[in-house]
Amino acid sequence: MGIPHFLVIPYPVLGHVNPLMQLSEALTKHGCKITFLNTEFSHKRANNAGAELDNLKESGIKFVTLPDGLEPEDDRSDHEKVFLSIQSNMPSLLPKLIEDINALDAENSITCIVATMNMCWALEVGHKLGIEGAFLWTASATSLAACYCIPRLIDDGIIDSEGVATKKQEFQLSLNMPMMDPADLPWGGLGKVFFPQIVKEMKILELGEWWLCNTTCDLEPGALAISPRFLPIGPLMESDTNKNSFWEEDITCLDWLDQQPPQSVVYVSFGSLAIVEPNQFKELALGLDLLNMPFLWVVRSDNNNKVNSAYPDEFHGSKGKIVNWVPQRKILNHPAIACFISHCGWNSTIEGVCSGIPFLCWPFFSDQFVNRSYICDVWKVGLKLDKDGNGLILKGEIRKKVDQLLGNEDIKARSLKLKELTVNNSVNGDQSSKNLEKFINWAK
Incomplete structure (x- = not known):
């Protein structure tokens, strides 16, 4: 045999x-x-x-x-x-x-x-x-x-x-x-x-x-x-590297993170499939501008994301770094990361949980809504972003929820406890x- x-x-x-x-x-x-x-x-x-x-x-x-x-x-x-x-x-x-x-x-x-x-x-x-x-x-x-x-x-x-x-x-x-x-x-x-x-x-x-x-x-x-x-x-x-990525990973963002204070950076990524519509993209850009803190934002440049290239004129982005694709596990485990604005795909959810990082949940489709209910209602390690009457998550909502999340010591403590439970597992x-x-x- x-x-x-x-x-x-x-x-x-x-x-x-x-x-x-x-x-x-x-x-x-x-x-x-x-x-x-x-x-x-x-x-x-x-x-x-x-x-x-x-x-x-x-x-x-x-x-x-x-x-x-x-x-x-x-x-x-x-x-x-x-x-x-x-x-x-x-x-x-x-x-x-x-x-x-x-x-x-x-x-x-x-x-x-x-x-x-x-x-x-x-x-x-x-x-x-x-x-x-x-x-x-x-x-x-x-x-x-x-x-x-x-x-x-x-x-x-x-x-x-x-x-x-x-x-x-x-x-x-x-x-x-x-x-x-x-x-x-x-x-x-x-x-x-x-x-x-x-x-x-x-x-x-x-x-x-x-x-x-x-x-x-x-x-x-x-x-x-x-x-x-x-x-x-x-x-x-098993391994920290993503040996099968479909896009080249921008590792300069790790050097950039090294320059930021501990727990000061908002990390934004919606995985490999979700597409952000133009109006929503503008609100997100302006919402990140409103934050009084640095952000790391993944904007894929593959052909199905052409809609994403329209940054609003009033967007500065001076406090942030925008990249095409990143080694996500390394990012999430970096001490500079404060929270994760995520589409709640299961891989990202597991990676966030194993890094002890609190979530702001922005699901798009499939199992992402159920994952959000675990993050927010069962494990209580994140908050949901709410849409307005037109189905948009507005810039003010983004700023409000980031402030709420980062001011919540209970969520931070639970995130670390869940990490310990999951990683030890x-x-x-x-x-x-x-x-x-x-x-x-x-x-x-």
Whole structure:
């Protein structure tokens, strides 16, 4: 019997690629072999951003690629298009790729496929070839629980068969979980294609022996209790560097942070997907100007963010630094950071929690609204930014909430306590490490 050989397949967005890379690094430390499948487009983009992926071979991670079926000039920010193209092109190419990989090292052929959401077709392909399957859920366990409970939510009349909320009242998935607004369910704002897809993927998931979650028992005990199959192995924090970034990281901001007083900088980043509309962008710029403190603001310059380049004429920005992309974990752990204005994507949420930084919550879509309710109502380590009648977060609201957050010693204390709880959890001997070990022993 050879060593466990995992073929890992992330959906090509950073929120899936990064946690799967962290899991891969954890597995290689336990002597496993990893073949990491990127789309050709993503792989090229990461290498162009300076990711140096081929240098990871020494650590036991080898990269392979398949085409996503789109043309190079197609807009990859149209996720419906990317998703449908992958679905119709990649599944038929995967068996041949597996055959080629196995031919190179017959003794250590692929023993298990690990996929993220939207790539579960790979578990079906593996199943037909007699290869075991596992699944890494890259969002919160609460959003997995919501997807898992779709049949019940339909039976209870909370949503209809298309995933649309039927009434406005809040509900609980289980007694020890926070109240949820039906409008905030994880498929909200993702377009009509994704709900039937989630329903389909939850069925395919039955083929996966393991459902791994990047969370801890302390962060989401109620959600994890919904099914014994949900296995917390987080926080996945193997390495500090982001080896798979799609954009070049601006490391000059670390030198700039070194010049700032402790806990004096407001850090603003909305992750790799969210797009801020022009009017909202102007309010945000002016709101940051109103703060009497330095700010570090990430404004992605990829093609889907052209709308963002319109800074208002009256914007000075003299106290701040605006960058295209950053090594976020290093930023959040920098002593100069005071708070994090975040879209509440799960990776950013986990990174903020593990850094002990208070949040100002600005969710856009998907599971970000549920994550906000954990940050503000359950863990109480942040505040929400409220929209006005036109759906805008105004500059005055930004200033008011930053002042409120930074003046709140209880939130700061709770943030540090939650950090201690979560980071200690990833030190050997806790539940997450035991679960990961259980998974590796099964693979062996």
